Amino acid sequence: MYKLKKSLWLFLCAVCITGMMSCGDDEEPVTPTLYEKLGGTTKVADPANPGQMIEKGRLGLRSVVDSTIFVIVGEGKITQYFTPLLTEVGAGNTTGLAALSKSLTDFFCVGTGAKNFTYAGKNMKDAHDPAKNPRMALKSDNGDMDIFIQSVVKGAQQNNVPANLIGEVGVILESLRADVVQR
Amino acid sequence: MKTSHLKKGLLWTGITTLLLFVVLVVHLILxxxxxxxDNNHMQLVKIDFPENIDTTERSLMLSKVKSMQGVKTVNFYSDQNALVAMYDNTIQNNEKVMATIKSVVSSPAVLFKPSAEMLASGCPIKNKDSYSYRFSMFIKNVFY
Structure with a gap:
């Protein structure tokens, strides 16, 4: 009797395990997010803040954002939207670059699938509408958006982001065109 | 009887107003x-050159600025005839960058300063004269 019970239990366990394994086979393979492809949540040393760690995905995106801002200011094609960045603040104070870099980096992190960050800014439509955002002097057009995307591509290339991932970033930015371009 | 009702009404109005104010303050604190x-003190500077500068001077200027402590990135944009640099503002400032440039370049160099109009219409900036901004800053200064 005892042996029979033991056999029954072993049989049930085997059925359960087989069932679980077959369930696993049915699951669709998980596609990594763009954030994960850029390094994801792996912690690395933050070159901007000695002694601190930063998620590799965020570091990659922040580097692209900073380079993009640099390109925009240097090339001067859409600088009219970003001139306050060139205002010098007192030694040790938070700069305009730091504020914009954080906001854009948060936005890109959330947009590419990061889980540990939030974007607290305006939605893209309101952020680019002078009636709702006094910081927007004028509505941006398709040409401005093209220049912005080109600047992001240059920023990404400067940081050796692979071409296929730059393409994915481009797709995300293109999806925002309808909200950003308002004239 | 009427006075008692009025007193009660005033009391509850006062309590509700006070509670709403407390909620507002707690919200602002949060x-x-x-x-x-991430990069709290990174400052951008743009320096324009009204006249063309030769390539030797340009290379020397770029290497001199790049070698300054705290300078993270520097580039010269030929079509703008301008130098753009990114530096840590706890270590450097615009004047020091200008002084370094003037030590190697004989042509005039002009530090780009945004006009008031530009500042009012670009990103990022806040309306620091508004009551909501001043009240928010008051709360922030009290609690942080």
């Missing part, structure tokens, strides 16, 4: 929690 910036 919202205004100091942000953690």
């Amino acid at each position: 919202v205004l929690k100091p942000k953690v910036y």
Whole structure:
């Protein structure tokens, strides 16, 4: 009797395990997010803040954002939207670059699938509408958006982001065109 | 009897107003929690050159600025005839960058300073004269 019970239990366990394994086979393979492809949540040393760690995905995106801002200011094609960045603040104070870099980096992190960050800014439509955002002097057009995307591509290339991932970033930015371009 | 009702009404109005004010202050305290910036002190500077500068001077200028402590990135944009640099503002400032440039370049160099109009219409900036901004800053200064 005892042996029979033991056999029954072993049989049930085997059925359960087989069932679980077959369930696993049915699951669709998980596609990594763009954030994960850029390094994801792996912690690395933050070159901007000695002694601190930063998620590799965020570091990659922040580097692209900073380079993009640099390109925009240097090339001067859409600088009219970003001139306050060139205002010098007192030694040790938070700069305009730091504020914009954080906001854009948060936005890109959330947009590419990061889980540990939030974007607290305006939605893209309101952020680019002078009636709702006094910081927007004028509505941006398709040409401005093209220049912005080109600047992001240059920023990404400067940081050796692979071409296929730059393409994915481009797709995300293109999806925002309808909200950003308002004239 | 009427006076008692009026007193009660006033009391409840006062309590409700006070509670709403407390909720507003708590909300501001949570919202205004100091942000953690990744690169808190990185400052951008743009210096324009009204006249063309030769390539030797340009290379020397770029290497001199790049070698300054705290300078992270520097580039010269030929079509703009301008130098753009990014530096840590706890170590450097615009004047020091200008002085370094003037030590190697004989042509005039002009530090780009945004006009008031530009500042009012670009990103990022806040309307620091508004009552909501001043009240928010008051709360922030009290609690942080």
